[in-house]
Amino acid sequence: MMLLELQRRMLGDLLEPLEGKQPPEARAGEYMTDSARLEAGERLAIYRRSYWARVRDAVAEDYPALRRVVGGPRFGELLDAYLQAHPSRSWTLRNLSRALPEWLAAHAQFAGRNWRAAVDVARLEWAYIESFDAASLAPLDAEAVARLGPESRLRLQPHLRLLALESSHIEERVLAAHREDLSAGPKPGAGAGQGRIGRGEIRRGRRYLAVHRVAGVVYYRSLDAGMFGVLRALQGGEMEEGGTLVEGVERFLQSNRQQGGVEARMESLRETLALAAQLGWLCMGESLS
Amino acid sequence: MAANRFNGYTDYGVGVGLRIPHYDHIFAEKPSVGWFEIISENYMVDGGQPLAMLDRILEQYRVVQHGVSLYFGSADRLNQEHLRRLKALTRRTKTPWVSDHLCWGSVDGTYSHDLLPLPYTWEAVRKTAANIREAQEFLELPVAVENVSSYAEFHCSEMTEWEFLNEVAERADCGILLDVNNIYVSSWNHGFDPLEYVNAVEAERVAQIHIAGHSKFEKYRLDTHDHPVLDPVWKLYRRAVERCGRTATLLEWDDRIPSFDEVHNEALKANRYLPQEMAGVSLAGAVSDDAA
Numbered sequence A: 001m002m003l004l005e006l007q008r009r010m011l012g013d014l015l016e017p018l019e020g021k022q023p024p025e026a027r028a029g030e031y032m033t034d035s036a037r038l039e040a041g042e043r044l045a046i047y048r049r050s051y052w053a054r055v056r057d058a059v060a061e062d063y064p065a066l067r068r069v070v071g072g073p074r075f076g077e078l079l080d081a082y083l084q085a086h087p088s089r090s091w092t093l094r095n096l097s098r099a100l101p102e103w104l105a106a107h108a109q110f111a112g113r114n115w116r117a118a119v120d121v122a123r124l125e126w127a128y129i130e131s132f133d134a135a136s137l138a139p140l141d142a143e144a145v146a147r148l149g150p151e152s153r154l155r156l157q158p159h160l161r162l163l164a165l166e167s168s169h170i171e172e173r174v175l176a177a178h179r180e181d182l183s184a185g186p187k188p189g190a191g192a193g194q195g196r197i198g199r200g201e202i203r204r205g206r207r208y209l210a211v212h213r214v215a216g217v218v219y220y221r222s223l224d225a226g227m228f229g230v231l232r233a234l235q236g237g238e239m240e241e242g243g244t245l246v247e248g249v250e251r252f253l254q255s256n257r258q259q260g261g262v263e264a265r266m267e268s269l270r271e272t273l274a275l276a277a278q279l280g281w282l283c284m285g286e287s288l289s
Numbered sequence B: 001m002a003a004n005r006f007n008g009y010t011d012y013g014v015g016v017g018l019r020i021p022h023y024d025h026i027f028a029e030k031p032s033v034g035w036f037e038i039i040s041e042n043y044m045v046d047g048g049q050p051l052a053m054l055d056r057i058l059e060q061y062r063v064v065q066h067g068v069s070l071y072f073g074s075a076d077r078l079n080q081e082h083l084r085r086l087k088a089l090t091r092r093t094k095t096p097w098v099s100d101h102l103c104w105g106s107v108d109g110t111y112s113h114d115l116l117p118l119p120y121t122w123e124a125v126r127k128t129a130a131n132i133r134e135a136q137e138f139l140e141l142p143v144a145v146e147n148v149s150s151y152a153e154f155h156c157s158e159m160t161e162w163e164f165l166n167e168v169a170e171r172a173d174c175g176i177l178l179d180v181n182n183i184y185v186s187s188w189n190h191g192f193d194p195l196e197y198v199n200a201v202e203a204e205r206v207a208q209i210h211i212a213g214h215s216k217f218e219k220y221r222l223d224t225h226d227h228p229v230l231d232p233v234w235k236l237y238r239r240a241v242e243r244c245g246r247t248a249t250l251l252e253w254d255d256r257i258p259s260f261d262e263v264h265n266e267a268l269k270a271n272r273y274l275p276q277e278m279a280g281v282s283l284a285g286a287v288s289d290d291a292a
């Protein structure tokens, strides 16, 4: 058997769900040998069980609050369905759960009656993970902020994540779930205090959040609609390279045409820039030259 | 022999794996430790706490990088983004060598995140050696390849694991990270003599040695890194350093991690077997005569 063929066969076998109808162990003898103590199928099973334990743990560890929203048994089904749809395509396990919030948004049946809240909780938890180890740039100091002109090239802190959620009152529950899991030790779900987050605890209502890092610790901060709009506009477009301030402002004014007059929007813009500068979110973008 | 071109001619002695639960103790007590081994992938991120902690460690300790997901034996090409990030990290840590495993773990861009066993075929020798060469050239550092614990073997294998390891190391012209616990675990699972393995390894290529604990099940042994080192593994270690000389040695403890002191004391037991002087060079710095 050639190397590529063998690797495709074995990885295909490992990815077979544990509760599948046709366990690949039955045919492992086609490429694996028996040992004195174990048959080929039992040898494959050691790897298959360990594959599923590893990937389930990795995702579960990222979403302790989501587990509390959907409930333990259903969460197990959610994990398996997600992992079958999105096996790892990255060299690092850190990225394994990246696609979960969007996947859950499209697969309501795995979240039960709390689906919308579950999607919001998942978005918030993923934002925490991204913010935790994203890059951090030197923020503009007060003097540099005072000198900003229309052509200044700006970008926002790479560890800042902006979220528009449809449920309120989830932030504190998310934080509490993370704290509980942390103090319970490394095995996700191992600890006590697995309190379900009940339906009554979550309310509908637009909520804007910024998730960011201060001295290595990730925090959230609520924003009003105006500030969220400004920051989104500044972050949009050529955000990676940093766009000019005037481009960001234009994006903001265009995207929020229906909300209030120009004066009100300009006021919101000034307030947001002041707050962003104070929180160290404004950084110099790459210059074009 | 033991300070060789595969470990940058260093003499690091006994080290321990850097693990997050030990950070507080290390920063507070500043224990004297020969060196720390880090899992490269844990620090191949853009910023934040992981890198901040690593920088604090680097201020006081020597660090060697050990990777878990380059997958030299994958039929796929090496992941180029991974290599770039790995190289950036080596510049930060100034690691004298870099290690990863003699295994595969991904195919067609889908990853198992496991150290999967290779078929010991000539095709796999060529492919794996080519990948190690590519990594070595790209990183501009010596690469040491580590034997893994395994639970399966394949019909298509054409040689023993130790013949495979030697062939790959020679063709790649790379070092070997000899994990004597992995040799023991695999020998139990596959029914070979672990001493024959240790005796066959090209001693002059051994850059580093791993010791660790494992778990016993009725029908197999599992490489769990959650125990002290077991006696048969110390025996293999003694034989390995008899053949390789004073070699950088690292204790791996990754699960159910006890206190730092407990881990460190377990690692320091290696000094019972490790020659305390390199041939002709006293550790007190006799080399400085030449350097003057």
Ligand SMILES: [Fe+2]
Pocket: B146, B179, B182, B210, B252
């Ligand atoms: Fe090892």
